[in-house]
Amino acid sequence: MESNLNWREFVITRAIKASGYSAILFVALIFYFLLKEAVPTLTEVPLGDLLAVRWYPIEDYFGLLPLLTGSLVVTLGATLIAVPFGIGTAVFIAEIAPRWMREILKPLVELLGGLPSVVLGFLGILVLAPWLRNLLDLPTGLTALAGSLLLGGIAVPTVVSVAEDALDAVPRAYREGAWAIGATRWQTIWRVTLPAAKSGVLTAIMLGVGRAIGETMTVMMVTGNAPVLATRLGSIFSPVRTMTATIAAEMGEVANGSVHYHVLFFIGITLFLISLVVNVTASSVVFKAKKRSERVLS
Amino acid sequence: MKRTFSLNRHLVQRLGFGLITLIALGTVIPIVMVVIYIAVEGGPAISWEFITGFPREGMRQGGILPAIIGTFYLTLGTAVFSVPLGVAAAIYLSEYAQDNWLTRLIRIAIINLAGIPSVVYGLFGLGLFVLFLRFGTSILSASLTLSIMTLPVIISTAEESLRSVPQAFRTVSISLGATRWQTIRRIVLPEALPGIITGVILGLERAAGETAPILFTGAAFFLPRLPGSPFDATMALPYHLFVISTQVPEMPFQIQYGTALVLIAFVLGMNLVATVIRSRARARRQW
Numbered sequence: 039m040e041s042n043l044n045w046r047e048f049v050i051t052r053a054i055k056a057s058g059y060s061a062i063l064f065v066a067l068i069f070y071f072l073l074k075e076a077v078p079t080l081t082e083v084p085l086g087d088l089l090a091v092r093w094y095p096i097e098d099y100f101g102l103l104p105l106l107t108g109s110l111v112v113t114l115g116a117t118l119i120a121v122p123f124g125i126g127t128a129v130f131i132a133e134i135a136p137r138w139m140r141e142i143l144k145p146l147v148e149l150l151g152g153l154p155s156v157v158l159g160f161l162g163i164l165v166l167a168p169w170l171r172n173l174l175d176l177p178t179g180l181t182a183l184a185g186s187l188l189l190g191g192i193a194v195p196t197v198v199s200v201a202e203d204a205l206d207a208v209p210r211a212y213r214e215g216a217w218a219i220g221a222t223r224w225q226t227i228w229r230v231t232l233p234a235a236k237s238g239v240l241t242a243i244m245l246g247v248g249r250a251i252g253e254t255m256t257v258m259m260v261t262g263n264a265p266v267l268a269t270r271l272g273s274i275f276s277p278v279r280t281m282t283a284t285i286a287a288e289m290g291e292v293a294n295g296s297v298h299y300h301v302l303f304f305i306g307i308t309l310f311l312i313s314l315v316v317n318v319t320a321s322s323v324v325f326k327a328k329k330r331s332e333r334v335l336s
Numbered sequence: 337m338k339r340t341f342s343l344n345r346h347l348v349q350r351l352g353f354g355l356i357t358l359i360a361l362g363t364v365i366p367i368v369m370v371v372i373y374i375a376v377e378g379g380p381a382i383s384w385e386f387i388t389g390f391p392r393e394g395m396r397q398g399g400i401l402p403a404i405i406g407t408f409y410l411t412l413g414t415a416v417f418s419v420p421l422g423v424a425a426a427i428y429l430s431e432y433a434q435d436n437w438l439t440r441l442i443r444i445a446i447i448n449l450a451g452i453p454s455v456v457y458g459l460f461g462l463g464l465f466v467l468f469l470r471f472g473t474s475i476l477s478a479s480l481t482l483s484i485m486t487l488p489v490i491i492s493t494a495e496e497s498l499r500s501v502p503q504a505f506r507t508v509s510i511s512l513g514a515t516r517w518q519t520i521r522r523i524v525l526p527e528a529l530p531g532i533i534t535g536v537i538l539g540l541e542r543a544a545g546e547t548a549p550i551l552f553t554g555a556a557f558f559l560p561r562l563p564g565s566p567f568d569a570t571m572a573l574p575y576h577l578f579v580i581s582t583q584v585p586e587m588p589f590q591i592q593y594g595t596a597l598v599l600i601a602f603v604l605g606m607n608l609v610a611t612v613i614r615s616r617a618r619a620r621r622q623w
Binding site: 075 | 345346348349352353355356357359360362363364366367368370371373374420421424425427428429431432433438441442443444445446447448449450451452453454455456457458459460462463464467468484487488491515516517538541542544545546547548551552574575577578581582589592596599600603604607611
C-alpha cells in the first residue's frame with residue numbers, strides 16, 4: 039500500500055512536471071517547423087527579389103514589401119484607434135465608473151474579445167465597407183481603413199484588460215495621498231495613477247499592437263486583398279493586403295514544397311519573430327517595473 | 337485668483353470625465369449593437385430545418401447542421417488535448433515550480449504561445465500534424481492545432497485560480513500526513529475548480545470561433561455527410577461563415593446572418609456560462 043502510493047505519487051509528479059515544460063517544447067516545435075519550410079526560400083529566391091515591390095506569385099514575383107507595408111498601415115490605423123479607446127475605457131472602468139457599472143462593463147468588453155474575428159469581417163463586408171464607400175465617396179469600401187477600424191476594435195479588449203489590471207494594481211495610498219494635498223480626481227488620474235501604472239499601460243499597448251499585427255480573418259475579408267505598395271498616407275483609403283491575409287488566402291492553393299509554399303512559410307516565421315519580440319519586450323517591461331517597485335519598497 | 341483656479345480645475349475634471357465616459361460608451365455601444373444587429377437580421381433565418389438540415393442548392397438553401405456538428409467536434413477534440421495538459425501545467429507552475437530560470441523560460445514560452453498569430457498556428461499545424469505526422473486534413477490535426485493555441489489561456493487562468501487558494505489549506509493538509517499530490521487532488525483542486533472551469537471555457541470559446549488555424553488543417557468547404565472519424569475533414573461554423581460571405585456568389589443574406597447568429601450564440605453561450613460560474617464561485621467563497 040505504502041509503496042504503491044509512492045509509485046503513484048512519483049508518476050503523477052513526473053507527468054505534471056512534463057506538462058509544465060510542454061510550453062517550451064511547443065514554442066520550439068513551432069519555430070522548428072516554420073524554419074524547416076521557410077529556409078529553402080533563401081536559396082530559391084534572391085534576397086533582392088524578396089525586398090522588391092511586386093507580389094505576384096503566379097509569375098514568381100515574391101516582393102514582400104507591399105505585404106509588409108500593408109500590415110504596417112492597417113496596424114498603425116488600428117493602434118490609433120485602440121490606444122485612446124482602450125486606455126480611456128480602462129481608466130473609466132478602473133477609476134471613474136461606480137462599482138455596479140464596472141460589473142456590467144467588464145464582461146461586455148470581454149464579450150468583444152470573444153467575438154470571432156470572422157463575424158467582424160462578415161459585418162465589415164456587409165455593413166462597414168458599403169457605409170465607408172458612401173461616406174467617403176470611394177471606389178470600394180474594402181480598404182485599409184475598414185481593416186484598421188475593425189482591427190482597432192479587436193485590439194481594444196486586450197488593451198483594456200491589461201491596462202485596467204495595471205491601474206488596479208496602483209496602491210490606494212497613492213491616490214489618497216494626492217487627494218489629501220488637494221488634487222482633484224482628474225489630476226490624480228493624470229499625474230499619479232497613470233504614471234504609476236505606466237509600464238503596465240505600455241505593456242497593454244504593445245500586446246494590443248501584437249494582437250492587431252497577427253489578426254487574420256478580419257483583415258483578409260475587409261481590406262480588399264490588393265498587394266499594392268502603401269507609400270502615402272492616402273493608402274489608408276485604398277485596398278491593401280497584409281502578411282497574415284496573404285498566408286491565409288494563398289496557402290490552400292499552393293503545391294507543397296513549391297517556392298511559393300516556402301515563401302509563405304517565410305512570411306509565417308517573420309510574423310512569429312515579430313510576435314516573439316513584441317511579447318518578450320512587453321513582458322520584460324513588466325518584470326523590470328516589478329523589480330523597481332520591489333527595490334523602492336525594500 | 338485662487339478661486340478661479342479651483343473652478344478651472346473642476347471644470348477640467350468635468351470635461352475630462354465627460355470625455356472618458358464618451359470614450360467608454362464609444363467602446364461598449366458598438367459591441368452591443370453588433371450583437372443586437374446580428375440577432376435581429378439573423379433571427380428570421382433560424383428554424384428547425386436551418387439547425388438540423390444539410391446545405392442544399394450550393395449552400396444557398398437548407399441548413400447548417402454539418403457546420404454546427406463540426407464546430408462541436410473540434411471544440412470537443414480541443415478540450416480532450418488542451419484541458420489535461422493545460423491544467424497539469426498550471427498545477428506545475430502554481431504548486432511545484434521554483435523561482436528559477438527554467439520557470440521564467442516556461443512563462444516566457446506561455447506568453448509567446450499566447451501572442452503567436454492564429455494563421456501561424458495554421459502553418460505549424462500543416463507542417464507538423466497534417467504533413468509530418470500524416471494525420472491529413474482532419475478533425476484530429478485541427479483539434480491538435482487549436483489545442484496548442486488554447487493552452488496559454490487555460491494555463492494562465494487555471495494557475496491564477498490555483499494560486500488564490502490560501503497557503504494555509506496546503507500547510508494543514510501536509511501537516512496531517514497527506515502527500516503533496518493528495519493535497520493537490522483533495523484540497524487545492526476542488527477549491528480552485530470553478531476558476532479552472534471558467535478558464536477552460538474561455539479557452540475553448542476562442543478555439544470554437546477561430547478560422548485561420550483550421551483553414552489548412554481540417555476545414556472542409558462543403559461535405560455532403562457528417563464526419564465519421566477523427567481522420568475526416570469537417571465543416572465548421574466560422575469557416576462556413578467565411579465561405580458563404582466571400583466565396584459563394586448570390587448567397588442569400590438571411591442565411592449569412594443566420595449562420596453568424598448561430599456562431600455567436602455558440603461562442604457567447606460559452607462565455608455566459610463561464611461568467612456565471614465565476615461570479616457564483618466568487619459569491620460563495622468563504623476565504
